Amino acid sequence: MLAELINPYYLQVGCFILINIILGISVYITLSTGQLSLANAGFMGIGAYTSALLTIHFDLPIIIGIIIGALVAALCGVLIGIPTLRLQGVYLAIVTLGFGEVIRVIFVNWETLTNGSVGISGIPHIGREILKTLQGFGFQPMSIGLQNNQFIFLSIFILLLLITIFVIWFFRRQHQSRVGRAFAAIKLDEKAAESMGINITYYKVLAFAQGALVAGFAGAMYAHILAYISPADFAYHRAVEILIFVVFGGSEVIWGPIFGAFFLTLMPEVLRFISEYRYMIYGLIIIIMMAVRPQGLIDVPLLKALSKKGRKRGQKHGTGNHKSM
């Protein structure tokens, strides 16, 4: 029975949704200090290539590859974060967009290492590795009524789900703390934040590095799930796609990019016939959102209104708390 429910195709779509959610969060983190970075597709590529090359050429375990990939991306984040500290708004966006292109061109032209625009294939597959390891302990997917294929995708999905939940948990907690307040203060008024004793250099570079780390991590996961990467995966249209998650969903609260990534990844799958017009629709979404709701669908007032509604409903059943009103 379980076997019929678990369709590898659905699971694969689920995996892409989760990876896109992580990517959306990576833009949100950098943006929470007011810095718009379009380099996250580039960081994703750095994570993917680093991890893929390390696991292929040096036979490193996938987990080590992913960690190093994410760290290398974070390091690049620091390297680009420091010289761009003085840039704001659209200037920063352009520089980071340029950086992403530089990364892609390096992937294309450094053929001895990256195999050029052909890309790298035969990257160790994370699901198969999990299965192999478990089989080493004498576990067979058949014993829980699953075929190997189903088990592979299920294990990846569960792994990604746990990681995504951890990432959300991590950055929500960070947001509600001294660090989160410093981020928000810098976003709202940099000069005032500085004269309140906040080291803006440190926090801005920190946000950049965190964004790059998360994007690099997502890239490394991507490489080990698809088992094939090419420079085109991390090109301009990927940068725009990630940006759209945030523009559409909202950038004020972490639920914005999560919703944006979820909705915009699922939509072309559900509505197959519009998938061809995907980029046209993205363009339209940007224009409409900028005109009507520049802060994105989900913002603080909306969340407040929703939670108030929930509370009212609670009160009707006699569990409400009058003081909180």
Added chain:
Amino acid sequence: MVLEITKVCKNFGGLSALTDVTFSINEGEIFGLIGPNGAGKTTMFNLITSMFTPTSGQITFKDEDITTMKSHHITEKGICRTFQNIRLFPEMSALENVMVGQHSRTRSGVLKSVFRTVSQKKEEAKIKDIAEELLDFVGLSTFSDLTSDNLAYGQQRRLEIARALASEPKVLLLDEPAAGMNETETSDLFDLIKKIQQKGITVLIIEHDMPLVMKLCDRIAVLNFGKKIAEGTPLEIQNHPEVIEAYLGKEEEDQYA
């Protein structure tokens, strides 16, 4: 001598905003900095808090040279300011605004914040207590949940003072705190600044409201066109011929006009 300004000059391109300004502030006093518009008062504040670096001259705080120190280090040393054009964090609640002020007095980094260690929880509780206390101190405790852009103008000015106090300063710089306030608000502000002085905090204030300045300050320095033209007690300043000239013009000119 808690704060010493020695021969400070600041040029913006060819324009000299401040020329050879020297004055010093004693611990615990309220020191006024006055002068006509464009005299360089706010520039002085920006130099003290290192938002600009002086072209020449030296600023020392408790015998330590802070001339080229970074802004956030200066806050950490114990100098904090408010702004002439209010610069609160608009989308944050009043309480959160004040909590940000505690930043330089607290330590929790990313990992401690995320994993909520015991010391972090204690620190967070302390931050909140101090912030609530300060809101109460400036008379805004009933507005703690309101976002700062929803507060009335006078309340925003008070909130900015509370936020600056949260950094536990030894010297507080107030840039025109009474601007745009009515008489009752101004007299409340007078009481508030006196209360701040009683806490042992030295206050340096820029203000155009002369009755308030004369009533409030222990000593006053007067700037005009980037130069210090007078320094002394309120009484001395009121009768200083150059000050009268700077504010009212010369008598002969009046006759021709």
